[in-house]
Every structure is written in C-alpha cells, then in structure tokens.
Amino acid sequence: MDIALFGFGCVGQGLYDALGQSHGFKAGIQKIGVKDRHKPRKIALDHFSFDRHEILGRSDIQAIVELVDNAEDALDIVRTAMQRGLHVVSANKKLLAEHFSTLFQLQQDKGVALLYEGACAGSIPIIRNLEEYYDTETLRSISGIINGSSNYILTRMDKDGLDYHTALAQAQELxxxxxxxxxxxxxxxxxxxxxxxxxxxxxxxxKPEAVLNLGIQNISAFDIEHAALKGQRIKLVAYAAQHGNQLQAYVLPRLVGHESNLVNIDNEYNAVEIEGAFSGKQLLVGKGAGSYPTGAAVLSDVAALSHQYRYEYKKLHQNIAANGHGLHELHTDFTLRLYIRYTHETELALLDIKETIEQYTSPRAKYLIAEVGFASLYALQGKENKLFVAVV
Ligand SMILES: NC(=O)c1ccc[n+]([C@@H]2O[C@H](COP(=O)([O-])OP(=O)(O)OC[C@H]3O[C@@H](n4cnc5c(N)ncnc54)[C@H](OP(=O)(O)O)[C@@H]3O)[C@@H](O)[C@H]2O)c1
Structure with missing residues (x-):
C-alpha cells in the first residue's frame, strides 16, 4: 500500500512512528504534505512537499491520509483526492461532521473509501464496532466522554485544585x-x-448546527465543590438516544455519581457507552487524544484500506430507503433537570424554567436546580454567555 500523508504535526508524526514500528503491516509513505517551509523537521526534507496538487496528482499512491489542522484546506485535499479515485483516511471530525452528506455522496459516486476512526474518541475503535458489530442491533443510546482535553481539565481541577486556565494550558502543552x-x-x-x-x-x-453543545468554559471551583459535596463529579458528556421515531442529541456537562460508568474516566481518557436493545450497556474506554493513541487509530484505518475495507453505512442506507435522504429532525421538546450557576438573575431570562427544585444564594455563588425546556438552551451558545449549566 502506497500512500501520501498530509500533515506532520501531533497526529501525523504519531502515525509515522506507529507505522515505522508496526510488525504486521507495512505501507510506503511516498510524500508528506506540509505547509510551513521554515519549520525544522525530524526526518529528511526530501520526504516533504509543499504542493498539494503535485501530491494529489501522483500515480504511485492509492490513498491519502489527511491530518492537517485547517478545515478549509482539509476539505479541498479530501474532496480532490476522492474525486481522483483515491481512498482517504482522516481524523478531522470538524470537516467530516460539517460536510458529511457531500463526503458520503462522493464515496458512493467514486467508489472510494473514507475511513475516520481517529476522528472519534482517539484510540477507541468505536466506528468500526458500530459498523460491524452493532449493525444489526437497534441501539437505545450512545453516550460518553469524547473530548480528551475537557476531561483532562475537569480532572486536574477536581484532583489537584487547579484553576480552569492553568488546567487548560496544561492540556495544550500535552x-x-x-x-x-x-x-x-x-x-x-x-x-x-x-x-x-x-x-x-x-x-x-x-447537521452540526442543529445539535446543542454547551461546554465547561464557564466552570468554577465552586461547581466542582458543589458536585463533590453530593458525591458526584462533573463530566462533559455527549449523548444521543432514540425516543420513538425521533432522536435526542446534545453535548452538556453532567453531574455523575458513582453509579455511572463515566465517573472514574479521567485525564485524556475517553469512554463510550453503547446501550443496545438486546445487548444492554457496554463500555469502551481508551485514550481519546494525543499523538500515539490517535496515530494508532489512523494506522488501523490505513491497514483496513489495504484489505479493501470500507464503511457500508447499513443503517443509513435503511433510513435513506425509508425516507429518501437519511436526514432527521431532532427531538427538542422535552425538559432536563439542570444545575445552573449564575451571577445575575437577568441571565436566567433566556431559559424556559418550568419548575425550580432548589435555589441557593451565598456571597460566593448562586445556583438553581430546575426543570428547563431543552429548546431554550440553544440561546446559551456563544462566548458572551457566562452561565454554567450541567445536567443533574
Ligand atoms: N491532536 C490530537 O490529539 C488529535 C486527536 C484526534 C484528532 N485530531 C485531528 O487530527 C488533525 C491534525 O491534528 P494535529 O493535532 O496533528 O495538528 P497539528 O499538530 O497542528 O499539525 C497540523 C499539520 O497540518 C499541516 N498543515 C496545515 N495546513 C496544511 C496544508 N494546507 N497542507 C499541508 N499540510 C498542512 C501542518 O503543517 P506544518 O508542519 O508545515 O505546520 C502540520 O504539520 C486535526 O483535524 C485534529 O482535529 C487531533
């Protein structure tokens, strides 16, 4: 298998090392596409090219691996490669999620594979498990901790008492x-x-813009202490579940107790919990970020390509056969019980508070535990909002 690699940063170098040390699988990297002509490189300069069109025009490669940090360049590289009949491996979740329909269609039209295990939960082999093992089972829900840096920040705040900005700087350094x-x-x-x-x-x-995401950017030591007093910890949880013919899907901080499989998932570790109608709950745990864990997932995809593996998208094809497009409405008409820490009462005006369960005010902080209409949470997305919200 001969490939070209785009990007020689954190993940690109992880893949390079993992491939070099793999005993079971060999692939030749014919060229590495990078951007910065002045950056020192740890391997000879003749491995590199700064001309993506020269690389994509080569006749000696069957596939490319896209590991660049720029979503627009990545889209051009991936689209051009697929249009030219090259298979693609990518770890770029932003690109894949934002252009999913286009990239799905290109796979069908050009008969090429697009694999992206490294884009989702780092080293955890979740996409291929969903494709190959759970393809025949109706799933009730899939949820988990799937952002290594947020989990690292929450762990260091909780265990070492670091403030948010110090913990974030550490996650960046690592x-x-x-x-x-x-x-x-x-x-x-x-x-x-x-x-x-x-x-x-x-x-x-x-479409990503339809899915609610609120994060941990407004978290404080008070929130961590509040959770600890209740025997709980705060985790950033992505959640999707079937409700009749509709799906709920959102990313929200969550207070988790010791009954939860997620409570002891720490640092850059990720965990994905799958709940099947027949299999019940299963948990996959592994490193969710970093050079080698992600490089290992990308290497596994490259090896899979070498034996003609591609995603079959069986469930998606079933839905397309049923409704013509596979796109779905999100279920947003429900309430969630939330912990909401705020500074001024006016901040709460954006929320559709149905019922207040508990109210706390002290010189240090104010919070509510309340039942809130889910749809109103979309108003909190954006940098200007200062509330910290977590599912109770
Ligand atoms: N880091 C992780 O733990 C992790 C985990 C999962 C997925 N990912 C995803 O993997 C991808 C790469 O992340 P990273 O952390 O490895 O990024 P990174 O360390 O910033 O490296 C990015 C690389 O992309 C190259 N690049 C940028 N624009 C380019 C262009 N137009 N043509 C060719 N090369 C270009 C850069 O070239 P120069 O070397 O010349 O600057 C650099 O080598 C991203 O999509 C990220 O979301 C990362």
Missing part, C-alpha cells in the same frame, strides 16, 4: 487540545464526534 481550544471546552469537538457516532449508531445525519 497536545490534547485543538489549536483553537474553544472547540474543545465549548463542546464543539465532541459535538462533531457525536454527529459521526449518530450516523453509524442510528443511520441518521444531523
């Missing part, structure tokens, strides 16, 4: 965070992954 950490801490990154999981778990395509 290579867990996206270039723009807002994507992680505000819950966009796990939302993109959730969109991909929903395709394979339920056969449904959601």
């Amino acid at each position: 290579g867990f965070a996206e270039i723009d950490p807002w994507l992680d801490v505000a819950g966009f990154d796990p939302k993109y992954k959730l969109v991909l999981l929903v395709v394979h778990a339920f056969g449904v395509i959601f």
Whole structure:
C-alpha cells in the first residue's frame, strides 16, 4: 500500500512512528504534505512537499491520509483526492461532521473509501464496532466522554485544585487540545464526534448546527465543590438516544455519581457507552487524544484500506430507503433537570424554567436546580454567555 500523508504535526508524526514500528503491516509513505517551509523537521526534507496538487496528482499512491489542522484546506485535499479515485483516511471530525452528506455522496459516486476512526474518541475503535458489530442491533443510546482535553481539565481541577486556565494550558502543552481550544471546552469537538457516532449508531445525519453543545468554559471551583459535596463529579458528556421515531442529541456537562460508568474516566481518557436493545450497556474506554493513541487509530484505518475495507453505512442506507435522504429532525421538546450557576438573575431570562427544585444564594455563588425546556438552551451558545449549566 502506497500512500501520501498530509500533515506532520501531533497526529501525523504519531502515525509515522506507529507505522515505522508496526510488525504486521507495512505501507510506503511516498510524500508528506506540509505547509510551513521554515519549520525544522525530524526526518529528511526530501520526504516533504509543499504542493498539494503535485501530491494529489501522483500515480504511485492509492490513498491519502489527511491530518492537517485547517478545515478549509482539509476539505479541498479530501474532496480532490476522492474525486481522483483515491481512498482517504482522516481524523478531522470538524470537516467530516460539517460536510458529511457531500463526503458520503462522493464515496458512493467514486467508489472510494473514507475511513475516520481517529476522528472519534482517539484510540477507541468505536466506528468500526458500530459498523460491524452493532449493525444489526437497534441501539437505545450512545453516550460518553469524547473530548480528551475537557476531561483532562475537569480532572486536574477536581484532583489537584487547579484553576480552569492553568488546567487548560496544561492540556495544550500535552497536545490534547485543538489549536483553537474553544472547540474543545465549548463542546464543539465532541459535538462533531457525536454527529459521526449518530450516523453509524442510528443511520441518521444531523447537521452540526442543529445539535446543542454547551461546554465547561464557564466552570468554577465552586461547581466542582458543589458536585463533590453530593458525591458526584462533573463530566462533559455527549449523548444521543432514540425516543420513538425521533432522536435526542446534545453535548452538556453532567453531574455523575458513582453509579455511572463515566465517573472514574479521567485525564485524556475517553469512554463510550453503547446501550443496545438486546445487548444492554457496554463500555469502551481508551485514550481519546494525543499523538500515539490517535496515530494508532489512523494506522488501523490505513491497514483496513489495504484489505479493501470500507464503511457500508447499513443503517443509513435503511433510513435513506425509508425516507429518501437519511436526514432527521431532532427531538427538542422535552425538559432536563439542570444545575445552573449564575451571577445575575437577568441571565436566567433566556431559559424556559418550568419548575425550580432548589435555589441557593451565598456571597460566593448562586445556583438553581430546575426543570428547563431543552429548546431554550440553544440561546446559551456563544462566548458572551457566562452561565454554567450541567445536567443533574
Ligand atoms: N491532536 C490530537 O490529539 C488529535 C486527536 C484526534 C484528532 N485530531 C485531528 O487530527 C488533525 C491534525 O491534528 P494535529 O493535532 O496533528 O495538528 P497539528 O499538530 O497542528 O499539525 C497540523 C499539520 O497540518 C499541516 N498543515 C496545515 N495546513 C496544511 C496544508 N494546507 N497542507 C499541508 N499540510 C498542512 C501542518 O503543517 P506544518 O508542519 O508545515 O505546520 C502540520 O504539520 C486535526 O483535524 C485534529 O482535529 C487531533
């Protein structure tokens, strides 16, 4: 198998090392596409090219691996490669979630594979499990911790008493965070992954903008202490579940107790819980970010390509046969019980509070436990909002 690699950063170098040390599988990297001509490289410069069109025009490659940090460039690289009949492996969840319908259609039209295990929960083999093992089972829900840097921040705040900004800086230093950490801490990154999981778990395509994501960017030490007093911890949880003919899907912080499988998932670890109608609950745990865990998932995809593996999207094809497009409405007409920490009462005006269960005011903080209409939470998305909200 001869391939070209785009991107030689955190994940690209992880893949390079993992491939070099793999005993069972060999692939030749014919060229590595990068951007910065002045950056020092740890391997000889003749491995690199700065011309993506020269690489994509080569006749000696069957596939490309796209590991660049720029979604627009990545879209051009992936689309051009597929149009030229090249198979693609990508770890770029933003690109995949935002352009899913187009990229799905290109796979069908060009007969090429697009694999993206590394885009979802790092080293956890979740997409292929959903495709191959759970393809025949009706799933009730899929949920989990699928953003390594947020989980790292929450763990360090909880266990070491670090403040939010120090914990975030550590996550960035360790290579867990996206270039723009807002994507992680505000819950966009796990939302993109959730969109991909929903395709394979339920056969449904959601546009990312339809899925609610509230993150941990407003969390304080008070919130962590509040959870601890109740014997709970705060985790950022992505959740999708079947409700009749509709699906609920959202990313929200959640107070989890010791009965939850997610309570002891710490640092950059991720966990995905699948609940099947027949199989019951199952949990997959592994490192959700970082050079080698993600590189290992990408390597597994490259090896899968070498024996002609591709996603069959069985559940999606069933839905397309039933409704013509596979797109679905989200179920948003329900209430959630929430912990809401606020500074001024006016901040609560955006929320459709149906019932207040508990109200707390002290010089240090104010919070409510309340039943809130889910649809009103969309108004909290954005940098100007300062509330911290968690599912109780
Ligand atoms: N880091 C993780 O733990 C992790 C986990 C899962 C998925 N991912 C995803 O994996 C992808 C790569 O992430 P990363 O952390 O490896 O990023 P990174 O360390 O910032 O590296 C990005 C690489 O992309 C290259 N690049 C940027 N624009 C390019 C272009 N137009 N043509 C060719 N190369 C270009 C850069 O080139 P230069 O070297 O010249 O700057 C660099 O080598 C992203 O989509 C990310 O979301 C990352």
